[in-house]
Amino acid sequence: xxxxxxxxxxxxxxxxxxxxLSCTYDTSESNYYLFWYKQPPSRQMILVIRQExxxxxxxxxxxxxxxxxxxxxxxxxxxxxxxxxDTAMYFCAFMKxxxxxxxxxxxxxxxxxxxxxx
Amino acid sequence: DTEVxxxxxxxxxxxxxxxxxxxxxxxxxxxxxxxKQKAKKPPELMFVYSYEKLxxxxxxxxxxxxxxxxxxxxxxxxHALQPEDSALYLCASSHSAREREKLFxxxxxxxxxx
Numbered sequence: 001x002x003x004x005x006x007x008x009x010x011x012x013x014x015x016x017x018x019x020x021l022s023c024t025y026d027t028s029e030s031n032y033y034l035f036w037y038k039q040p041p042s043r044q045m046i047l048v049i050r051q052e053x054x055x056x057x058x059x060x061x062x063x064x065x066x067x068x069x070x071x072x073x074x075x076x077x078x079x080x081x082x083x084x085x086d087t088a089m090y091f092c093a094f095m096k097x098x099x100x101x102x103x104x105x106x107x108x109x110x111x112x113x114x115x116x117x118x
Numbered sequence: 119d120t121e122v123x124x125x126x127x128x129x130x131x132x133x134x135x136x137x138x139x140x141x142x143x144x145x146x147x148x149x150x151x152x153x154k155q156k157a158k159k160p161p162e163l164m165f166v167y168s169y170e171k172l173x174x175x176x177x178x179x180x181x182x183x184x185x186x187x188x189x190x191x192x193x194x195x196x197h198a199l200q201p202e203d204s205a206l207y208l209c210a211s212s213h214s215a216r217e218r219e220k221l222f223x224x225x226x227x228x229x230x231x232x
Binding site for chain 2: 033035042043044045046047050091095097104105106108109110111
Protein backbone atom coordinates (compact mmCIF):
# COMPACT_ATOMS: atom_id res chain seq x y z
CA UNK A 1 0.00 0.00 0.00
CA UNK A 2 1.06 3.55 -0.63
CA UNK A 3 1.30 6.25 2.04
CA UNK A 4 1.66 10.00 1.64
CA UNK A 5 2.87 12.20 4.50
CA UNK A 6 2.60 15.97 4.82
CA UNK A 7 4.35 17.02 8.00
CA UNK A 8 3.22 20.67 8.01
CA UNK A 9 -0.46 20.99 9.03
CA UNK A 10 -0.37 24.78 8.67
CA UNK A 11 1.88 27.35 7.05
CA UNK A 12 1.70 31.06 6.39
CA UNK A 13 3.55 33.37 4.03
CA UNK A 14 3.53 37.05 3.19
CA UNK A 15 2.16 38.12 -0.14
CA UNK A 16 4.81 38.15 -2.91
CA UNK A 17 7.15 35.85 -0.95
CA UNK A 18 8.09 32.24 -1.68
CA UNK A 19 6.93 29.23 0.31
CA UNK A 20 7.73 25.52 0.10
CA LEU A 21 5.33 22.75 1.16
CA SER A 22 6.78 19.34 1.99
CA CYS A 23 5.57 15.89 1.04
CA THR A 24 7.07 12.44 1.39
CA TYR A 25 5.64 9.16 0.19
CA ASP A 26 6.27 5.49 0.45
CA THR A 27 5.72 2.98 -2.32
CA SER A 28 7.22 -0.11 -3.87
CA GLU A 29 5.91 0.87 -7.31
CA SER A 30 8.36 2.03 -9.96
CA ASN A 31 5.85 3.69 -12.27
CA TYR A 32 3.56 6.29 -10.71
CA TYR A 33 2.37 9.88 -10.65
CA LEU A 34 2.55 12.54 -7.98
CA PHE A 35 0.25 15.54 -7.67
CA TRP A 36 -0.40 18.67 -5.73
CA TYR A 37 -4.06 19.66 -5.44
CA LYS A 38 -5.38 22.82 -3.83
CA GLN A 39 -8.75 23.13 -2.15
CA PRO A 40 -9.81 26.73 -1.52
CA PRO A 41 -12.76 27.64 0.72
CA SER A 42 -15.08 26.83 -2.21
CA ARG A 43 -13.95 23.21 -1.55
CA GLN A 44 -13.41 22.35 -5.20
CA MET A 45 -10.27 20.25 -5.69
CA ILE A 46 -8.05 21.93 -8.26
CA LEU A 47 -5.02 20.27 -9.82
CA VAL A 48 -1.98 22.49 -9.33
CA ILE A 49 0.80 20.39 -10.80
CA ARG A 50 1.66 16.77 -11.61
CA GLN A 51 4.87 14.81 -11.99
CA GLU A 52 5.47 11.49 -13.73
CA UNK A 53 7.94 9.38 -11.77
CA UNK A 54 9.97 8.33 -14.79
CA UNK A 55 10.70 11.96 -15.71
CA UNK A 56 13.76 13.37 -13.97
CA UNK A 57 12.93 16.96 -14.87
CA UNK A 58 10.93 18.77 -12.23
CA UNK A 59 7.48 19.93 -13.33
CA UNK A 60 6.71 23.64 -13.48
CA UNK A 61 3.40 25.49 -13.92
CA UNK A 62 3.82 29.26 -13.87
CA UNK A 63 4.51 30.23 -10.22
CA UNK A 64 4.34 26.62 -9.04
CA UNK A 65 7.23 24.19 -9.24
CA UNK A 66 8.18 20.92 -7.60
CA UNK A 67 11.37 19.41 -6.27
CA UNK A 68 11.05 15.70 -7.02
CA UNK A 69 13.66 13.51 -5.32
CA UNK A 70 12.74 9.96 -6.36
CA UNK A 71 15.39 8.15 -4.31
CA UNK A 72 14.42 10.07 -1.20
CA UNK A 73 10.69 9.73 -2.04
CA UNK A 74 10.22 13.43 -1.58
CA UNK A 75 7.95 15.75 -3.58
CA UNK A 76 7.86 19.36 -2.36
CA UNK A 77 5.88 22.25 -3.86
CA UNK A 78 7.35 25.72 -4.21
CA UNK A 79 5.02 28.67 -4.70
CA UNK A 80 6.74 31.82 -5.89
CA UNK A 81 5.33 35.35 -5.66
CA UNK A 82 2.54 34.16 -3.37
CA UNK A 83 -0.87 35.72 -3.95
CA UNK A 84 -3.88 36.07 -1.66
CA UNK A 85 -5.76 33.67 -3.93
CA ASP A 86 -3.24 30.95 -3.10
CA THR A 87 -4.78 30.65 0.35
CA ALA A 88 -6.11 27.08 0.43
CA MET A 89 -5.60 23.57 1.74
CA TYR A 90 -2.91 21.86 -0.32
CA PHE A 91 -2.95 18.09 -0.71
CA CYS A 92 -0.08 15.99 -1.98
CA ALA A 93 -1.32 12.84 -3.76
CA PHE A 94 0.02 9.61 -5.24
CA MET A 95 -1.34 7.49 -8.05
CA LYS A 96 0.18 4.29 -9.34
CA UNK A 97 0.12 3.68 -13.04
CA UNK A 98 -2.89 1.55 -13.88
CA UNK A 99 -4.39 -0.11 -16.88
CA UNK A 100 -6.61 2.02 -19.03
CA UNK A 101 -9.77 0.07 -18.20
CA UNK A 102 -9.57 0.27 -14.43
CA UNK A 103 -9.85 3.90 -13.46
CA UNK A 104 -7.28 5.47 -11.18
CA UNK A 105 -6.90 5.49 -7.38
CA UNK A 106 -5.52 8.65 -5.74
CA UNK A 107 -3.98 8.44 -2.28
CA UNK A 108 -3.92 11.82 -0.51
CA UNK A 109 -1.80 13.18 2.29
CA UNK A 110 -3.43 14.89 5.28
CA UNK A 111 -3.02 18.32 3.77
CA UNK A 112 -1.27 21.62 4.57
CA UNK A 113 -3.38 24.71 5.21
CA UNK A 114 -1.58 27.63 3.57
CA UNK A 115 -2.51 31.20 4.45
CA UNK A 116 -1.14 34.08 2.40
CA UNK A 117 -1.11 37.30 4.43
CA UNK A 118 -1.34 40.78 2.87
CA ASP B 119 -16.62 22.23 -21.51
CA THR B 120 -14.14 21.21 -18.79
CA GLU B 121 -16.55 21.03 -15.89
CA VAL B 122 -17.87 18.37 -13.61
CA UNK B 123 -21.25 19.50 -12.34
CA UNK B 124 -22.69 18.20 -9.08
CA UNK B 125 -26.20 18.70 -7.78
CA UNK B 126 -27.45 19.57 -5.30
CA UNK B 127 -24.76 21.72 -3.68
CA UNK B 128 -26.25 21.20 -0.23
CA UNK B 129 -28.52 18.45 1.09
CA UNK B 130 -30.07 17.89 4.50
CA UNK B 131 -31.75 14.56 5.09
CA UNK B 132 -33.14 12.48 7.91
CA UNK B 133 -31.95 8.98 8.67
CA UNK B 134 -35.06 7.44 7.11
CA UNK B 135 -34.97 9.46 3.89
CA UNK B 136 -33.94 8.35 0.42
CA UNK B 137 -32.07 10.87 -1.66
CA UNK B 138 -29.71 10.92 -4.63
CA UNK B 139 -26.63 12.90 -5.57
CA UNK B 140 -26.01 13.63 -9.22
CA UNK B 141 -22.81 14.21 -11.16
CA UNK B 142 -22.51 15.10 -14.83
CA UNK B 143 -19.64 15.72 -17.25
CA UNK B 144 -19.50 16.27 -21.01
CA UNK B 145 -15.77 15.90 -21.57
CA UNK B 146 -16.02 12.41 -23.01
CA UNK B 147 -14.43 10.93 -19.90
CA UNK B 148 -15.14 7.25 -19.38
CA UNK B 149 -13.94 6.96 -15.78
CA UNK B 150 -15.97 8.54 -12.97
CA UNK B 151 -15.40 8.58 -9.22
CA UNK B 152 -17.11 9.23 -5.91
CA UNK B 153 -15.03 10.53 -3.00
CA LYS B 154 -16.11 11.30 0.56
CA GLN B 155 -14.41 14.11 2.49
CA LYS B 156 -14.88 14.84 6.18
CA ALA B 157 -14.02 18.29 7.49
CA LYS B 158 -10.27 19.03 7.61
CA LYS B 159 -9.48 15.58 6.17
CA PRO B 160 -8.38 14.41 2.72
CA PRO B 161 -10.86 12.87 0.30
CA GLU B 162 -11.38 9.13 0.54
CA LEU B 163 -12.22 7.05 -2.50
CA MET B 164 -15.61 5.32 -2.45
CA PHE B 165 -16.32 4.05 -5.97
CA VAL B 166 -14.82 4.06 -9.45
CA TYR B 167 -16.75 3.44 -12.67
CA SER B 168 -14.90 2.67 -15.85
CA TYR B 169 -16.87 2.45 -19.09
CA GLU B 170 -20.09 2.49 -17.08
CA LYS B 171 -19.05 -0.58 -15.08
CA LEU B 172 -18.17 -0.53 -11.39
CA UNK B 173 -14.44 -1.25 -11.20
CA UNK B 174 -13.59 -0.25 -7.62
CA UNK B 175 -15.74 -0.38 -4.48
CA UNK B 176 -13.73 0.54 -1.40
CA UNK B 177 -15.88 -1.58 0.94
CA UNK B 178 -18.50 1.12 1.18
CA UNK B 179 -21.65 0.29 3.25
CA UNK B 180 -24.66 -0.74 1.19
CA UNK B 181 -26.62 2.34 2.29
CA UNK B 182 -24.59 4.04 -0.45
CA UNK B 183 -25.56 2.76 -3.90
CA UNK B 184 -23.79 4.09 -6.99
CA UNK B 185 -25.22 4.07 -10.47
CA UNK B 186 -23.76 5.03 -13.85
CA UNK B 187 -26.66 5.12 -16.33
CA UNK B 188 -24.55 6.47 -19.18
CA UNK B 189 -21.08 7.76 -19.90
CA UNK B 190 -21.89 11.32 -18.82
CA UNK B 191 -23.85 10.72 -15.65
CA UNK B 192 -23.03 9.30 -12.23
CA UNK B 193 -25.48 9.01 -9.37
CA UNK B 194 -25.09 8.14 -5.69
CA UNK B 195 -28.27 6.86 -4.09
CA UNK B 196 -28.52 7.33 -0.33
CA HIS B 197 -30.78 5.40 2.03
CA ALA B 198 -30.90 5.00 5.80
CA LEU B 199 -27.80 7.09 6.36
CA GLN B 200 -26.23 7.76 9.73
CA PRO B 201 -25.17 11.13 11.17
CA GLU B 202 -21.52 10.11 10.71
CA ASP B 203 -22.15 10.00 6.96
CA SER B 204 -22.37 13.80 7.00
CA ALA B 205 -19.55 14.99 4.74
CA LEU B 206 -18.68 16.61 1.44
CA TYR B 207 -19.21 14.19 -1.44
CA LEU B 208 -16.98 14.88 -4.41
CA CYS B 209 -17.40 13.53 -7.90
CA ALA B 210 -14.53 13.36 -10.37
CA SER B 211 -13.89 12.14 -13.90
CA SER B 212 -10.89 11.29 -16.05
CA HIS B 213 -10.14 10.31 -19.60
CA SER B 214 -9.62 6.59 -20.08
CA ALA B 215 -6.81 6.80 -22.59
CA ARG B 216 -4.78 9.99 -22.74
CA GLU B 217 -3.77 11.71 -19.49
CA ARG B 218 -5.91 9.28 -17.55
CA GLU B 219 -4.12 10.32 -14.38
CA LYS B 220 -5.70 13.78 -14.50
CA LEU B 221 -8.84 13.86 -12.39
CA PHE B 222 -11.31 16.71 -12.79
CA UNK B 223 -13.33 17.32 -9.65
CA UNK B 224 -16.74 18.86 -9.14
CA UNK B 225 -17.48 21.34 -6.36
CA UNK B 226 -19.15 18.69 -4.25
CA UNK B 227 -22.39 18.14 -2.39
CA UNK B 228 -22.32 19.05 1.30
CA UNK B 229 -24.50 16.43 3.00
CA UNK B 230 -25.91 16.74 6.49
CA UNK B 231 -27.69 13.75 8.03
CA UNK B 232 -29.92 14.58 10.99
